[in-house]
Amino acid sequence: MTSTTQTLPPGAKPLGPPMVGEHVSMRTWLAVAAGMLGAFMAVLDIQITNSSLKDILGSLSATQEEGSWIATAYLVAEIVVIPMTALLTRVFTMRGYMIGTTALFLLFSTLCGFAWNLPSMIAFRMMQGFTGGALIPMAMTLVMAKLPPSKRATGMAIFGLTATLAPSMGPTFGGYLSELYGWPSIFYINWVPGLLLIGGIAYGLDREKVQLDQLFKADWLGIAFMAVGLGSLTVFLEEGNSKDWFDSLFIITFAALAIVGLLGWTVTSTTRSQPFVNLGLYGQRNFLAATALSAAMGMGLYGSSFLLPLYLGQIAGYSPMQIGEVIMWAGLPQLFIMPFVAKLSSKVDNRILCTFGLLLFGGSCLMNAYMDASTGYDQLLLSQVVRAIGQPFVMLTLSNFAMNGITPKDMPSASSLINMTRNLGGSIGIALLATALSTREHFHSQRLGESVTGFAGATQERLDALTQSFMGKGFDATSAADMALKAVDGIVRREAYVMAYNDGFFLTAAVLFGCIFVLWFSDKVKAPSSGGGGAH
Template sequence: MTSSTKSLPTAVPGAPPVGSKVGARTWIAVAAGMLGAFMAVLDIQITNSSLKDILGALSATQEEGSWISTAYLCAEIVVIPMTALFTLAFGARRYLIGTTALFLLFSTLCGAAWNLPSMIVFRMLQGFTGGALIPMAMTLVMTRLPANKRAVGLAVFGLTATLAPAMGPTLGGYLTELYGWPSIFYINWVPGVLLMAGMWWGMDREPLDLSKLVDADWLGIALMALGLASLTIFLEEGNSKDWFESGFILTFAALAIFGILGWVAVSFWRPHPFVNLSLYGHRNFLVATALSAVIGMGLYGSSFLLPLFLGQIANYTPMQIGEVIAWMGFPQLLVMPFAAALSSRVDNRIMCSFGLLMFGGSCVMNAFMDASTGYDQLIVSQVIRAIGQPFVMLTLSNFAMQGIKPQDMPSASSLFNMTRNLGGSIGIALLATALTNREHFHSARLGESVSDYSLTTQQRLDGLTQNFIANGIDPADAANKAVRVVDNLVRRESYVMAYNDSFLIVGLVLLGCIAVIWFADKVKSPGGAPGAH
């Protein structure tokens, strides 16, 4: 792989020299950036546990309601690659404060939405403003902290990427149950105001340079927006519309291919593209972003499967689901500082391999659930997952940003985070399809055994029928009720097997990534001494 010299025309500030003292203002600014990234990632998942209440209030169906998440994801993925351009044009301080203020406005409007179309529009605008907060947090770490302090910053950034998906269903469930579904949007004011105050005090004012917008590669931006938005819609809506059997899905697949290929072509044709795609020519960056997509599949995929299993099979309430998911989040607060300290002493490939082993192994553990699996049986696998995820996210960030020039930091951060979010969308789409297909497969196989010609089935039906008759139910109704009970049991067991298959897929893919990380060069976080590497 060759490295690229192509970059944005104006360099962003480089990081301070190794060993430089970091003042309180800088730490406050970085902390505010982390808070923004956490808030933006949290809002991807926070509606999941409240969707039933939201749809009821807006008089919408489950299929229509899927657009509430799709709109947010589309806008968020589109804006992430554009943050480098907007930062150059407005300055990091002004852009972060402005986009956060708009994010809070649109969050409030989401809580006040009066019908489904208004909710979809406000969620799209919320995603467009909130998406910028994710790469900007990583950019602040790389450009405001000296190299020997970055491990701490990247550790906290990794925590926002892994903790927020776990906290989303938990927080959403609690808020909805206690205060109603609009509160999941209004709660953004708490971190949002703190973020703006931190940026106002912690960052210096930078001059406006609106000429960057005038001279921007708007053709590339338009193709990127078309391609990524169409790809997100294709992934989010594909399973519910039976994929390529739908003209709607075929149209967006074609638009995605046209837009993304056009974006790539224009980016290599223009001397100064709005985001530097040729960074993929760096081997470490390529390996890190590829694995970031897979980790996105694992993060969002496991956060998609487990709440669904607990709600459908175990009949857990949103609050009970949140209590189980919390075990995937809180232990990370203890693990991340240890991982950050270790990253300057141990080859990050070893650390990432350990993290992938723990993360993938926890998913394989979930591949052996049954209908009685609940809180007690899931704690161990959740804690193991919580131990593994910080090791993966921290080290992948180190690999991605190793050797990147200061002027390319915003582009690198944007592409790294965009890839992870796209990986999440791809993972959820594939897992939703696998869940449907495997349920049909297992239902058919079980149905072959559970038939009227089976002596065991006949005995089970006779026993159920007699039990219903003993409770005063008419014999004919009792027989029909017995058939429905057996049918529901078959369907339940089919879904349990399908969830197990889906977790096994995620686990094996993550374990397979252990081999891929060794294609990267050896990397360690810089130590505390000046000149450390």
């Protein structure tokens, strides 16, 4: 591992915070708020296409499997650009980079709405991810670089909201817009927060000198290895389940490229005096524990946002708008809870707060692990509210753990790495759950099939009753018997899927509960309330 104390590039200004106790101007708060808007917009766009995918695929004449690349393209580009933000911020300055990348994000968002076929949509989504992905770590960097320690808990609370609210609100927002104005509107809506972001950053941050010479001195070999490694890993995770994992040469190729790229990135990073992102931070115990937990949180966050809409659409037959009305309850209460958590974080050991949050979040997944085919809005409301209460306790404290003891010059690297790890955790979680869903559905189908046979008395009675019912509707005996058989088969498949979804929530709960043990390997941390770093 490289040393965690990087020397700054010649002429680069340290991203240090203001003096302790210094008054934070309205301009600075405006810049921080604009940064949060950018992070929210970028995370929202990961999942906003999910609820409208059927409409998008229909108008682009694409299959469901081909359509998976619409999300994969965005994720690949986003995960590649996140570690590069520290370098690009040094080159173009924080103000210049945020304004430029947002303007390009809006351009590519608009082009997504105008996409004329699947390849054009995938290309524009990739460029949208590459320009939008940077906005996620930039929001955290703004909090650490522009706010004094006493105000950072508030800043991190708002950042935590963007990370947890957006995955909950994405399907809701996408469903409403799609149903009311058509699917292109989910891309055009970005102009509202995008223009506010550009205005807020232009007014709130001072101009600094662009340092293009940093581009020529950059570790481009390390960047190439990183891009190949993270990009291939994301493709491997996103497409693996649909292509039967290692039965596919395509997936084996990307797995090999991921290993080569990640190893190459690690080696070049350890041998360069100026790596583009400081991987040596993983050598700090607190930061390592926080990033491991961040990956697990990503699995829980994106995993639960993946399972529930799928269940509601497939089993309960909900429309995108109805799904959104259920999912939003995992988001809205957080607006009221996060300020309370921010206050507590400066008074209570953050390990206790995080444990409480993980217990609630894991508990809410356990509450979802006992669903049946009739489970709907009323039965899911309580678990969604419990999830909304738990998530802020985890997100805010994880940010405090990760940034505790990080020097000002390493803050952009730390922000990039923790956000990259959370997104990777989300991809791993969705890949695991998608695979578990199909394997467990097969398992439960076989088990139920062993019980529901033509020789079982209860099955025979049900088949007879259904056959009589269909004959009463005017069908002949042979057709009625066939329809009864298909109806029973459909019930078996449906029950197998419900049991598989329950297993998925059990798995998510187990990961979140397991995190509690990892958490206690980190130091005692409290958010500073009136100066100084986090206490150990």
